[in-house]
Amino acid sequence: MQLAELGAQLDALLDTPRLKDYCPNGLQVEGRTEVARVLCGVTASQALIDHAIGGDYDAVFVHHGLFWRGDDGRVTGYRRRRLRALLANDISLFAYHLPLDMHPELGNNAQLGALMGWQVEGRFADQGLGWIGRPARADMTAGDLAVTIGASLRRDPMLVGDAGRVVRRVAWCTGAAQGYFEQAILAGADLYVSGEISEQTVHLARESGVPYLAAGHHATERYGARAVAEHLARQFGLQADFVDLDNPV
Template sequence: MSNSELEKKVNQLLHTETFNDNVINGLQVEGRKQIKKVITGVTACYDLLNEAIRLDADAIVVHHGYFWKNEPAVIKGMKRQRLRALLMNDINLFAWHMPLDVHPKFGNNVKLAELLDIEIKGNIMNPLVLWGTTQNPVSADRFKNRLSVALKREPLHCYANNAPLLIECIALCSGGGQRFIDKAADFGVDAFITGEISEYTVHSAREQGLHFFAAGHHATERGGIQALGDWLSMQYNLEVIFIDIDNPA
């Protein structure tokens, strides 16, 4: 398929036009017109670009791309190195940020819930923060272990002395959603899962009686881009390879 067709089809799938995002969604760097082999990954870091070059890919599709609002516009240093690699090798770069976080079928939040056997019941802060329930109440230690196994990394767990002994009602927001912890606490969940943690998050969890799990920005956002890649492969007979560049954050 052509690069313009891929952009159009994914924009339609994710309803990109409905979002006021802080980054360009869709085709960010134009490469060769025809696409047969696609590399997917969470972030368009230089290591991912090198893998795409090594595998002679026609396109890279990621969740975290380039050209964020308020970033310096000058092309130098790391930005120059990345863009040079793409342009010299005629590789397309596509990125979908918020549309891929919140999609009801392919989104990072939904895929995280599926991975953890959480049944989504609704949203707390539409469309970014979802809530749901576990099939059976579970202890905090067992739920932490479930997170560790599912995401292949140990989450950071903060909690109040009066936090529930068993976890059943859970709010979640992939990536950098720690700023929504107070919304989750006001809603009355037993636990809140996101990717990152800030200094104030610890105190919010301790003082508002809930469990907080920081499970990794990268780790909580693998699911969406993998699901999108699977869709591209099945719908358009593209060769799609997901490459997981390790990131402890």
Template sequence: MGEVSGRELAAWGNALLDAQAFRDWAPHGLQIEGDRPIRRVVSGVSANAALIEAAMERGADALLVHHGFFWDREPRALVGHRGARVRAMVRAGMALLAWHLPLDAHGELGNNVLLLRDAGAEPVRPFGDASPPIAWLGEMAPTPVGEVLGRLEGALGQAPVAFVHGPDEVRRVAVCSGGGAGFLEAALAEGADLFVSGEPSEQSQGVAREEGITFAAFGHHATERGGVRALGERMAVEFGLEVEFVDVPNPV
């Protein structure tokens, strides 16, 4: 089994994901430095108490997540559940590594490209007004919309909130994982027949109906499992680490 420092892992991940190109709401890479070399890693979507406890039970030296700590839009005081999570990590001596938008956008390991592949589409290019763009566009041979939604339901393990108002057959798919409902109109501008995200917004149904596109939301959590799992698998190969993905179920 190999071993590596948290700083080395962070530098590797930042370079791989081109993290410096993204203006995000939380720090990229190493958010908490552990007290020992890293040999065993647990990966998961969000650094909540259940995932931290699972990592401790498995003797992990580091926790790798998509949603970490220290968000700009949250209070900075480490009280309540925020304080408890940080204390648990520090007491366990575990490192915390997190990548958010860079792991949505990546052209191989990213959540959005992996969703396109789950749908049976070939990724074409990123799109949208984010800089750099994080949503992705894909294309496929004409396929019944129900079949495409079924593929995604099978891959993600849950049925979508779906507003089926697009063509009967899908040729162009747009995706933005997690809370990406705001990219619906950008998907329309790209000529998408189907837009896939994690969560709908209140206006999603009306826009989909009036513009003639199918909108499908499969859950914020479910649409963002793929990237962190894939990054952990790449990390295991690159450094000879033991990496285990742990899913803490979340229907949202």
């Protein structure tokens, strides 16, 4: 498959032009013009790039790329090492941040909801980034959901607030979306699930009566890239593999 065609297909699939983001989405580093093998992962770390080099991949697809608004633009240190490795081995890098969070089927939020068996009822927050719906069982408490999520994600989550509260509506947004907690409460959530937690989040959970569940940034965002790998293999016949590199957060 031609690199340009793959880029166009990914941009269309993830509806990139529609979304406002604080990083460039799409092709971030241009490599060889023909693509047969794609390695998908969460972050364009040196470890993932080394894995791509060792596996002779033509392109890498990630959720967290190399360039972010407000970054120091100098190519030094770890950024130089990552770029040098990609360019020296003619490997392309595709990165999709909010577009991968928001896709209705392949996105991180969609995939986390499907993994947990949550029935989606609507969206909330900026650009509809947050999701809200019903848990797999009507009698589940916040504590029950914390145990279930921990088992599914293979990581112990942090639950703040009333563990005994019955969760009739669960809201979620993967990654570092603790800032949407108040909007989740206003949307009618009995529990809000995200990846990270901040100091002020604890007070809001205690004072509002709505528990907050921090399930891990990496842990909640593994599933979009994996779904894209499966899509690329099924739709275009590419060898597309997902690798989950260890990350404790």
